[in-house]
Amino acid sequence: MKSPISGLDVVWLLLLAGTAYTWWLGESGHAGTGTMMAILAIAGVKGALVIRDFMALRGVKLLWQAAVFGWLILVLAVNMAAYWNGN
Amino acid sequence: MSSDAIDMTEPDGRRHPPGDLAIWVFILAELAAFALLFILYGVVRAKHVELFNEMQLTLDRNAGALNTVLLITASWCVARAVAAIRKGADGASARWMACGILAGVGFLVVKGFEYSDKFDAGIGLDTNLFYMFYIALTFFHFMHVVLGLLILGFLLLKTLRGGYSADDHLGMETGASYWHMVDLVWIVLFPLVYVMR
Numbered sequence: 001m002k003s004p005i006s007g008l009d010v011v012w013l014l015l016l017a018g019t020a021y022t023w024w025l026g027e028s029g030h031a032g033t034g035t036m037m038a039i040l041a042i043a044g045v046k047g048a049l050v051i052r053d054f055m056a057l058r059g060v061k062l063l064w065q066a067a068v069f070g071w072l073i074l075v076l077a078v079n080m081a082a083y084w085n086g087n
Numbered sequence: 088m089s090s091d092a093i094d095m096t097e098p099d100g101r102r103h104p105p106g107d108l109a110i111w112v113f114i115l116a117e118l119a120a121f122a123l124l125f126i127l128y129g130v131v132r133a134k135h136v137e138l139f140n141e142m143q144l145t146l147d148r149n150a151g152a153l154n155t156v157l158l159i160t161a162s163w164c165v166a167r168a169v170a171a172i173r174k175g176a177d178g179a180s181a182r183w184m185a186c187g188i189l190a191g192v193g194f195l196v197v198k199g200f201e202y203s204d205k206f207d208a209g210i211g212l213d214t215n216l217f218y219m220f221y222i223a224l225t226f227f228h229f230m231h232v233v234l235g236l237l238i239l240g241f242l243l244l245k246t247l248r249g250g251y252s253a254d255d256h257l258g259m260e261t262g263a264s265y266w267h268m269v270d271l272v273w274i275v276l277f278p279l280v281y282v283m284r
Contacts, residue, residue: 075122
């Protein structure tokens with residue numbers, strides 16, 4: 001018998017958990033390099049889940065995957081580098 | 088997790104992205120525009136760290152987090168609507184789509200209250216560099232949510248009229264792909280502008 005829980009539901013719950021943790025990091029006043037890396041890593045995982053499972057790019061032609069995953073990596077990496085440069 | 092995907096397998100074993108290929112060119116152009124803004128934000132922030140950290144404290148982080156939950160939920164509902172139509176369940180697909188639209192409208196309402204608070208306090212594009220970026224980034228995104236909701240509304244109406252089926256739902260996949268892009272951009276915007284310091 002097929003489970004009533006879809007893989008999409010699991011992704012949604014993971015996205016909610018990631019959002020809650022990011023919110024908590026902000027509310028508890030955490031700052032600094034370690035926190036910044038955690039926040040960007042969570043954003044990276046959340047973005048990757050949306051790209052892979054909601055946009056359904058898993059298994060599509062590599063060029064399309066590279067373009068969208070590459071966008072996510074580029075934006076987060078540049079902001080990480082800028083953070084190191086500025087703080 | 089993408090076992091519901093329709094089979095568009097090419098000889099090399101890989102598929103095209105879901106929906107019309109033209110929307111993906113548009114999505115990439117939109118992502119490029121947001122990337123430019125995000126990169127500019129990071130570079131300018133690095134030169135004005137104290138100002139950005141101080142001003143960030145004046146944002147309503149709870150509203151930002153609530154809006155993240157709403158957009159993630161909207162995206163989940165839309166993904167479920169697509170999964171349902173792939174199985175020919177147009178009633179379930181319409182219900183999921185309607186829930187997605189509700190969550191998206193909720194985002195606009197929360198953002199509207201946020202803007203209203205800021206504008207009432209006399210904050211505008213020329214207040215300082217942080218708020219210039221905050222307003223430019225979030226309003227550019229806000230307009231994408233509005234367009235996305237119009238698209239989802241069209242998809243809902245067409246679904247209710249029986250316009251999509253298990254064999255014919257390219258249009259729904261096309262609109263859904265655009266909506267997920269709007270979600271993806273916010274997933275980066277929220278931590279960057281509201282939390283990271």
